Amino acid sequence: MHLAVLLLFVATALAVRAVEYAATGSFPAIPLKGAESVWALVANLFMLQGLYASMLSWNYPAWSISLEFMAYLVFPFALPWVWRSSGRMQALLAVGALATLCALAWATQDNLNQWDGPQTLLRCLPEFLLGTLLYSAYRSGLAVSVLSSDLSMVAVVLAILLLLHTGGPDLLAVPLFALLVLAAVANRGRAAGALNVRPLVWLGDVSYSLYLIHGFVEYATTRLLGLVLGIHDRKALPGGWSMALLVAMVTACLLMAGPAYRRIEVGGRRLLREGSGFGRPTLATAGRQGD
Numbered sequence: 001m002h003l004a005v006l007l008l009f010v011a012t013a014l015a016v017r018a019v020e021y022a023a024t025g026s027f028p029a030i031p032l033k034g035a036e037s038v039w040a041l042v043a044n045l046f047m048l049q050g051l052y053a054s055m056l057s058w059n060y061p062a063w064s065i066s067l068e069f070m071a072y073l074v075f076p077f078a079l080p081w082v083w084r085s086s087g088r089m090q091a092l093l094a095v096g097a098l099a100t101l102c103a104l105a106w107a108t109q110d111n112l113n114q115w116d117g118p119q120t121l122l123r124c125l126p127e128f129l130l131g132t133l134l135y136s137a138y139r140s141g142l143a144v145s146v147l148s149s150d151l152s153m154v155a156v157v158l159a160i161l162l163l164l165h166t167g168g169p170d171l172l173a174v175p176l177f178a179l180l181v182l183a184a185v186a187n188r189g190r191a192a193g194a195l196n197v198r199p200l201v202w203l204g205d206v207s208y209s210l211y212l213i214h215g216f217v218e219y220a221t222t223r224l225l226g227l228v229l230g231i232h233d234r235k236a237l238p239g240g241w242s243m244a245l246l247v248a249m250v251t252a253c254l255l256m257a258g259p260a261y262r263r264i265e266v267g268g269r270r271l272l273r274e275g276s277g278f279g280r281p282t283l284a285t286a287g288r289q290g291d
Contacts, residue, residue, distance in 0.1 A: 001208065001209055001212055001260065001264050001265055001268070002044075002047065002059070002062055002065060002212060003045070004260070004264050005059050005062075005212045005213060005215075005216050006041075006044055006045070006058060006059055006062070008216050008220075009058045009059055009216060009219060010041065010058075012216075012219065012220050012223060013036055016223050016227065019227055020227075035056065035057045035058070035060075036057070036058065037057070040057035040058060041057075041058065043057070044057060044058050044059070044062065047062075047065070047066045047069045048066060049062065049063055049066045050063045050064065050066030050067040050070075050120055050124075051066070051067075051070075051117065051118055051120070051121075059212060059215045059216060059219075060215050061211055061212060061214065061215045062212060062215070064124075065212075067120055067121065067123075067124040068124065068128070070121060070124065070125070071124055071125055071128035074125065074128075075128070075132075078129065078132065079132060082129075082132050082133065082136060083136070087140070090133055090136055090137075093129065093133060094130060094133050096126075097126035097127070097129045097130050097133075098126070098130075098174070098175070100122055100125075100126040101122075101123070101126050101127070101171060101174055102171060103122070104119070104122045104123060105169070105170060105171040107119075110169050110170050110171060111170065112170040112171065112173075112174070113170070127174065130174070130178055131178075134178055134181055134182060137182065138182060138185055138186065144186045144188070146186075147179075147182055147183045147186040147187070148186050148187060148188040148189070149187075149188075149189055150187065150189035150190055150191050152183050152187075153183045153184065153187050153189070153191045154191075156176065156179050156180050156183045157180065159176055160173070160176050160177065160180060163176060202258075205261060206254075206257040206258055206260075206261040208261075208265065209256075209257040209258075209260040209261045209264070209265060210253055210254070210257040213253055213256050213257055213260060214249075214253045217249050217252050217253050217256070218249065221234075221245070221249055222234065
């Protein structure tokens with residue numbers, strides 16, 4: 001999915017240059033440095049843009065999946081260790097992860113929005129470990145017994161809204177959102193029914209595609225406005241036109257995310273599993289499938 005959207009960015013950038021060449025007769029050289037440069041493209045191809053970064057390049061939201069890719073490389077080694085650990089050890093791991101985030105918050109004056117260099121691993125890896133520990137906490141049943149009521153869910157949501165409204169510390173948002181995840185999956189009340197309606201489940205399914213595509217829609221819209229209307233800053237649009245453009249862009253994102261999820265994400269996973277042999281049934285699983 002990342003490579004597919006990156007290809008759309010490159011194709012759009014080349015198309016814009018072709019149109020400008022037809023209009024002006026000049027074709028600017030492709031830069032070696034910058035957001036749309038050759039080296040930035042190489043970094044994006046190898047998913048290193050989160051580490052090799054002084055600016056957001058090409059599909060700018062993809063900086064985060066670059067770091068998640070690093071975490072996925074660590075995950076197979078970390079998971080068995082976490083899985084076999086006692087409850088006390090898992091609590092110590094959680095404290096260690098939060099302590100690392102505290103150190104990062106102290107070093108950055110409580111600005112956890114780090115995206116431009118190796119220090120971003122201090123943001124990503126501890127939070128990824130916390131996610132692993134969250135599932136372990138859910139599996140233990142403790143979260144269900146404590147957070148299963150609608151009142152718990154409402155309390156966590158209100159706490160997060162209060163934090164965001166008052167501009168509270170970034171560091172506090174991490175445990176609160178972790179608590180929100182646990183409260184959502186542990187809920188046994190009306191909130192569970194409201195969260196599992198079909199539109200929200202669909203949005204959850206396509207969320208990764210939607211996340212990667214929305215940057216391309218914004219990029220293509222900006223280039224189109226510049227070429228057709230000569231508007232290079234969307235802030236220059238009147239309020240009504242700006243709202244109409246927003247609706248059109250959101251609609252375009254949703255219309256693209258559904259097919260991208262089915263064709264590229266699901267189809268890609270199927271091809272990878274079949275090619276690697278992980279998707280082929282063994283004698284045991286074939287027997288169960290026959291039953």
